[in-house]
Amino acid sequence: MKDAAQAGRPRPPLLLNNIGTLLTLQGGRDPRRGRELGNLNVIANAAVLCRDGKIATAGPEREVLKHAKELGADPEIESFDCKRGTVMPGFVDSHTHPVFAAPRLLDFEKRIQGASYQQIAETGGGIRSSVESVRSASEVDLAQGVLAAFRHMQSSGTTTAEAKSGYGLTTEAELKSLRAIRQAAGEWPGTVVSTLLGAHVVPPEFAEKPHEYVKLVCEQMIPRVASDKLADFVDVFCERGAFTLPQTELIFDAAREHGLGVRAHVCQFSPQELSRLKRFSPASFDHLDCLSDQDLKSLAQQDTVATLLPGASYFLAHSYPPARRLIEAGAAVALATDYNPGTSPTTSMPMILSMACTQMKMTPAESISAATINGAHALRLGGSKGSIEAGKDADLALFAVSDYRELCYWFGGNSCSAVVLNGILMKN
Amino acid sequence: MKDAAQAGRPRPPLLLNNIGTLLTLQGGRDPRRGRELGNLNVIANAAVLCRDGKIATAGPEREVLKHAKELGADPEIESFDCKRGTVMPGFVDSHTHPVFAAPRLLDFEKRIQGASYQQIAETGGGIRSSVESVRSASEVDLAQGVLAAFRHMQSSGTTTAEAKSGYGLTTEAELKSLRAIRQAAGEWPGTVVSTLLGAHVVPPEFAEKPHEYVKLVCEQMIPRVASDKLADFVDVFCERGAFTLPQTELIFDAAREHGLGVRAHVCQFSPQELSRLKRFSPASFDHLDCLSDQDLKSLAQQDTVATLLPGASYFLAHSYPPARRLIEAGAAVALATDYNPGTSPTTSMPMILSMACTQMKMTPAESISAATINGAHALRLGGSKGSIEAGKDADLALFAVSDYRELCYWFGGNSCSAVVLNGILMKN
Helix, strand or coil: CECHHHHCCCCCCEEEEEEEEEECCCCCCCCCCCCCCCCCCEEEEEEEEEECCEEEEEEEHHHHHHHHHHCCCCCCCEEEECCCCEEEECEEECCECCCCCCCCHHHHHHHHCCCCHHHHHHCCCCHHHHHHHHHHCCHHHHHHHHHHHHHHHHHCCEEEEEEECCCCCCHHHHHHHHHHHHHHHHHCCCEEEEEEEEECCCCHHHCCCHHHHHHHHHHHHHHHHHHCCCCCEEEEEECCCCECHHHHHHHHHHHHHCCCEEEEEECCCCCCCHHHHHHHCCCEEEECCCCCHHHHHHHHCCCCEEEECHHHHHHHCCCCCCHHHHHHHCCCEEECCCEECCCECCCCHHHHHHHHHHCCCCCHHHHHHHCCHHHHHHCCCCCCCCCCCCCCECCEEEECCCCCCHHHHCCCCCCEEEEEECCEEEEC | CECHHHHCCCCCCEEEEEEEEEECCCCCCCCCCCCCCCCCCEEEEEEEEEECCEEEEEEEHHHHHHHHHHCCCCCCCEEEECCCCEEEECEEECCECCCCCCCCHHHHHHHHCCCCHHHHHHCCCCHHHHHHHHHHCCHHHHHHHHHHHHHHHHHCCEEEEEEECCCCCCHHHHHHHHHHHHHHHHHCCCEEEEEEEEECCCCHHHCCCHHHHHHHHHHHHHHHHHHCCCCCEEEEEECCCCECHHHHHHHHHHHHHCCCEEEEEECCCCCCCHHHHHHHCCCEEEECCCCCHHHHHHHHCCCCEEEECHHHHHHHCCCCCCHHHHHHHCCCEEECCCEECCCECCCCHHHHHHHHHHCCCCCHHHHHHHCCHHHHHHCCCCCCCCCCCCCCECCEEEECCCCCCHHHHCCCCCCEEEEEECCEEEEC
8 A cells, every 4th residue: 555645745754653673773893794793773662754765763762753843843744653563674685586477386396206406407497497488478567577576575574676687588588677677666666676687597599609698698788788777787697507607707797897786696506616706896695505615714704795595495495505604704694585486486585584593593683684784785785775774765664573583483474564665655 | 354244144155256276175085084185176267156154066167157046046145256366175274282472582592592492491491481471361362362373374274273272281271271262263263173282291390290290181181171162182292301102191091081082292303102092093193203114104004194294393493294205105194384382483374385395395286185185184074174065164265376386386475365264255
């Protein structure tokens, strides 16, 4: 339900009051590297005042109400009673693949019968099986699916989402996918960061000449995407059966040349020598299930965020990424859904938090910071997203729980009752 | 939202039409032992007619509409458009512990720090930590919590729930818990089966004299529960640190003497010699994570249903029960949530189906039958619940998916859009 203000009238200030527990995630050590996990900055009996899409004040209710009064006692101020629930920054889901046409039910059944990810890919399933339907789909239909995904994400507390192309694998189909993301983003009040993932897998028609496909990505896709301003980042699936490390370097070089940021899928099924990519300062390395000790050390010293995707580990029944080792080594850890039709069909960040706690032994406080402020850093949005601080974007999520740990404890359900996206209140 | 008919007027027949996919689960081998898993009986373009709380007809839409007309063209017939979604029998959640006063967040955090179930129990956490708050809670407050749980279950497609006491552990507190279940059941249109679990754990005041507690269960709790008709079954947590096999036999003897059915928590953390309990014909053995080969064989030849609870395996990050071995040996397998505050804080049967498929390698068809018709058999309700057949109770669930496999494939969300409970339509 959108608030009346969206109908065209200037939006009145929004006051969230009667908050039982407020997690601001304010404070921390290094604005570029992401926060030390676990500093939630918990305030009881709180309120948040939003104005012009930004946080005006957040803190103890008495102080915020005083500030609201000082603002000039705007008669139009909109109040929302949070009924003693828990308010925190909206989730930043920093890794999703929402541009697809159909669920991959055949892969799902094959896996139950014992086929591995690699076996499914080798027999025509996997990423390639999503390609045909995306190539033939209309941009409008794809946009509709992406918008539905954003709305599902929002229903469980996500206010910022990264969205990748990657099931088109021709210049036209990748551009169409990115335009579908742009179209859906225009209809959703949340924030969307777009990523070109032309290098998701080598398409069948280039099976015998992968270097030509890499050339296509570098010389056609990246320049077009940059000139049309269709993406903020370029991503590469750097893995056995997808793209090699030298190919990844070529693609990153082209991205840098065209002013685009870079990020990569790495170490999902096999270790890679990540230090070779250090010179590109990737915003994030994602997956990291098979991280070597050497890369672990190197990652802990980099600005690059380590984005963990337990949804895929769960769905594939693989081992989970080494969250504790990363945290203890000092790496900046983020959590995301990896929403995609092959290996992680979920849009729920609370489900990801449950997995982080139960399977990866992250504490509730660590997992909440990984899913908010560190997700923001993984998208280079640490200055405007991921914490509740005056001047930052008004992106909030309200949960009907009295203790923040319950966000991670209950699983399979949804306690999110409202979100604020860039100052716009949407109730569930 | 309840339909208008609940306001007192006689309820009109209910027609669910425009069903894209109907799973009736009709047919199978042995009405007592549960169905061979996986026979969903899928019908495209279907409808279901309900009358007086029962299924009148279900099948191809044309036939059902013809039958509806023959009924006398009742002008009051209520139609509900299923919008091409999937309709199946409502889930039968045959193992839940909904009578508690608070989530166990301390246990949750201790486990993240590395403590085992047994270590948490030994240091005052675990089941015992729920006891104090249940003993001091009012019956009304407990009933409110139970009713909230039933409504959460319903929101994801459950129409029949088993509910156990077991956090009171005095005669009065166990009776209070069962009365709370009865009170909540009276306010919920679904079906509830009550179970006395006085033998959940030995309470602290009997720590040095467990045999006296067993005597209390046998000589006070069971007779009182039977005479007040407060439960259908007696359950025992037969496990290291809880109750021994000989104690379980004593309790089962008392239950049988008072005309109550029996079921047991077995082999969750250690194997037990289940054949010793065969003579009691338990309705179900639940958990079975540590099942020996010998017990597996014995179970395959019994009427006793094997109820698997992957939610607890997930939450404790233990290994999952051996579903494939049980199915291949010919055992009747059911799936349930094990909803409880210590080891499985979920009310979502779709989440359990996801785990059954991804972690235990059950097929979608197997897991759907385990969660419906075999759950009904685990409660000895196979004659009235768990499949869509003329004369059975009108318990249905509608999901906004076009392929039934999607019920198991998407996870962490909820695609249930309506349920019918004993003929009463409730929309989500």
